[in-house]
Amino acid sequence: MANQPRPWRSVWEQALYGDDGFFRRSRPAAHFRTSAHVALFAEAVAELARRTSAGTVVDLGAGGGELLIALHQHLPGVRLVGVELAPRPAALPHEIAWETALPGRIDGLLIANEWLDNVPCDVVEVDPAGVVRQVLVDPSTGDEQLGDPYADPWLDGWWPLTEPGQRAEVGAVRDAAWADAAARVTGTAVAIDYGHRRDDRPPFGSLRSYRDGREVDVVPDGSRDVTADVAVDSVALAAGATVLRQRDALTRLGVDGARPPLDLAGTDPAAYVRALSRSGEAGELLARGGLGDFWWIITDTTGHGTLGA
Ligand SMILES: C[S@@+](CC[C@H](N)C(=O)[O-])C[C@H]1O[C@@H](n2cnc3c(N)ncnc32)[C@H](O)[C@@H]1O
Structure with missing residues (x-):
């Protein structure tokens, strides 16, 4: 069950x-x-x-x-x-x-x-006849089947479905x-x-x-x-x-993802490495x-x- x-x-x-x-x-x-x-x-x-x-x-x-x-x-x-x-x-x-x-x-x-x-x-899918249905899933396998027809005003307003297969x-x-x-x-x-x-x-x-x-x-x-x-x-x-x-x-x-100026590497190598690491993190967050x-x-x-x- x-x-x-x-x-x-x-x-x-x-x-x-x-x-x-x-x-x-x-x-x-x-x-x-x-x-x-x-x-x-x-x-x-x-x-x-x-x-x-x-x-x-x-x-x-x-x-x-x-x-x-x-x-x-x-x-x-x-x-x-x-x-x-x-x-x-x-x-x-x-x-x-x-x-x-x-x-x-x-x-x-x-x-x-x-x-x-x-x-x-809830997850829904349009069946071959164009009816929006609740999707049912088997927890142990992830296998799905379609359940009862499903209606929700949220779908009509925010995510209207029209074509069979759409979810x-x-x-x-x-x-x-x-x-x-x-x-x-x-x-x-x-x-x-x-x-x-x-x-x-x-x-x-x-x-x-x-x-x-x-x-x-x-x-x-x-x-x-x-x-x-x-x-x-x-x-x-x-x-x-x-x-x-x-x-x-x-x-x-x-x-700010800008790289530090290269001269900093000569004048203050530790500060340069720190700034380079910050610019790498900024690059990741802004990508x-x-x-x-x-x-x-x-x-x-x-x-x-x-x-x-
Ligand atoms: C994707 S993780 C994000 C964790 C962290 N905010 C981050 O960005 O790394 C989602 C977290 O929300 C927690 N969570 C989900 N629903 C919650 C609830 N109703 N009350 C408290 N924590 C909840 C989960 O246990 C999980 O640790």
């Missing part, structure tokens, strides 16, 4: 967050690299916290706490809170709080890097999740993720799996990540947010076709205009 095909959303939820789920047992950094694993990213987030006078920074989906540990160096006196279903990392400084649920109110900055793409949603991940649950999170914030809320807008939705959906640093077959058996790109325009509307690319957001926060293409979904209640977005 447990391995009978069931709707994607419940199978996905179990695979990632069930008692033995992927993210309960393993840290994201063991399987894939995110911006939070790049030191310069924390400097930019710290700059955002300073510009918005944030007294608290909450990291939703904090993974192994990498971002918070780095922020601890940059933001003395600022309260840091990780919200994460996985256990508290052993290396986390004791001043950093670690919770399993978002606080009711956040006065400061809420950041959620690569969290929304792991919020499970979508139904983003309504993500819109609600981020709207709920952002509504708790007095200050600034930023969700950062890979995603698409109405004019560039992937026609066959975007479900993917990662394990041990590489993309693998999509099987929701708890042995691997299951992710799908975020419909960033609908999330933004639900949360009263604006969207911009990570490369633009980080540039506005002072991240087209890479992390620079990610979207920042920004809700700002401070009236500061945050990034001029």
Whole structure:
């Protein structure tokens, strides 16, 4: 019975967050690299916290706490809170709080890097007769079959499907999740993720799996990540947010990919090596076709205009 095909959303939820789920047992950094694993990213987030006078920074989906540990160096006196279903990392400084649920109110900055793409949603496909149907999946094999006809106003408005074979991940649950999170914030809320807008939705959906640093077959058996790109325009509307690319957001926060002048190598070799390493990190965070293409979904209640977005 447990391995009978069931709707994607419940199978996905179990695979990632069930008692033995992927993210309960393993840290994201063991399987894939995110911006939070790049030191310069924390400097930019710290700059955002300073510009918005944030007294608290909450990291939703904090993974192994990498971002918070780095922020601890940059933001003395600022309260840091990780919200994460996985256990508290052993290396986390004791001043950093670690919770399993978002606080009711956040006065400061809420950041959620690569969290929304792991919020499970329904998956649908148009059958040969042109009917949109729920996709069911066998958790142990990833084999799929089509279930009942499926209708949701979200699909009509944000991801209309017309041709047999077309698929979508139904983003309504993500819109609600981020709207709920952002509504708790007095200050600034930023969700950062890979995603698409109405004019560039992937026609066959975007479900993917990662394990041990590489993309693998999509099987929701708890042995691997299951992710799908975020419909960033609908999330933004639900949360009263604006969207911009990570490369633009980080540039506005002072991240600069320029290489250091070569003469520095002669006058101060150590400074040159440090500057070269920063420029390499900036290049990774700003890259087209890479992390620079990610979207920042920004809700700002401070009236500061945050990034001029
Ligand atoms: C892709 S990882 C990103 C980790 C980290 N933010 C980074 O960028 O490296 C997503 C994380 O979100 C966590 N997560 C998902 N849903 C959550 C929830 N409702 N509450 C707390 N953490 C959650 C998962 O356990 C996982 O560690």
